[in-house]
Amino acid sequence: MDTQTLPLTACAQVWNGGSEFRNLSVDLPTPAQGEALATIDLATICGSDIHTISGRRPGPHPGILGHEAVGRITSIGPGGVKDFRGRQLQPGDRVIWSVTVACGQCARCQAGVTVKCVELLKTGHEPLDGGWGLSGGYSSHIHLRRGITMVSVPETVSDAAAAPVACATATVMAVMEAAGALAAKRVLISGAGMLGIVACAVAQHRGASAVHVRDINPERLALAREFGATDAAAPNADRPGLAVDIAVDVSGAAQAVESAFASLDIKGRMVLAGSVSPGPAVLLDPERMVRSLLTVTGVHNYEPKHLQEAMDFVHETRDTYQWGVLVEEPCALAELPFLMQPPTGRSLRKSVTPNAGTIRRTS
Incomplete structure (x- = not known):
């Protein structure tokens, strides 16, 4: 796209x-070296943004929220930009981008922990x-800063399937890496929201x-069965003596964390990813951890490779799972203030289309 034809401003909900x-x-800024601008075709509303405006977690304001989105490159700074696999991107290319932007130079980045970059x-x-x-x-355009990870989106993956990859799906890839090998393992997942x-x-x-x-939501338990669960039940319906090799908590509920810990069998491993806002402390018996050889670890956000893995997974399983049904039909960007409520029923994400056009819902 010729940058001469680009609008001078973006329309945003601040x-x-x-x-x-x-x-x-x-x-609209002029992209510097290693940067790009993109139009946003669809943005989904992550629960963390709902938590932010409800006061459950702090956030700078005024500001433009929204970190699950898919769009197309419109202009590129000097030297060009590449996707995660090293392909040179061009105006018109369809991409998603990472939640985090790292400097790549600090000790944490050099150690491979870019998600905790000091800058x-x-x-x-x-x-x-x-x-x-x-x-x-939540804007018609986004400025893709140097240090952000961009991943190309296959045309066979719908906007509704692609947008949540940028947060929920990629985070799950980091969680499952922390969990270890899953083959032939008994797995417990606490929480049947998007991550679950x-x-x-x-x-x-x-x-x-x-x-x-x-x-606790019967409709989400039914949805979990459609997406691979072999046993889906309310927390108070735990089977007596349930024992698992891997427990994953994406609910953030203290009682769920304690119950998941109690279910771990010998050499069990628990991964915590839902506790991203203040909550009550939980009791984890250290003697049981030692005698049962247990491991407890936490995951927050994800590394660049997980974003690519997540897109590959959604693309590979597009005919196995109906990813698009997890996202409600989109509304106009102006409706955003009225959408900042937790979704109900089988819907896991509300969405907006910041630019005019038809949403891609092929999967």
């Missing part, structure tokens, strides 16, 4: 704190008046012998 949003025109920036978490104002998905449903599918796809899911 969060002003609390439940207040305002529509605002934001100047970390986060998509949809930056102030409007800072150095990366156009950072969120994806975790079901991954566990089933990787050969788990049993996939137990616990959630």
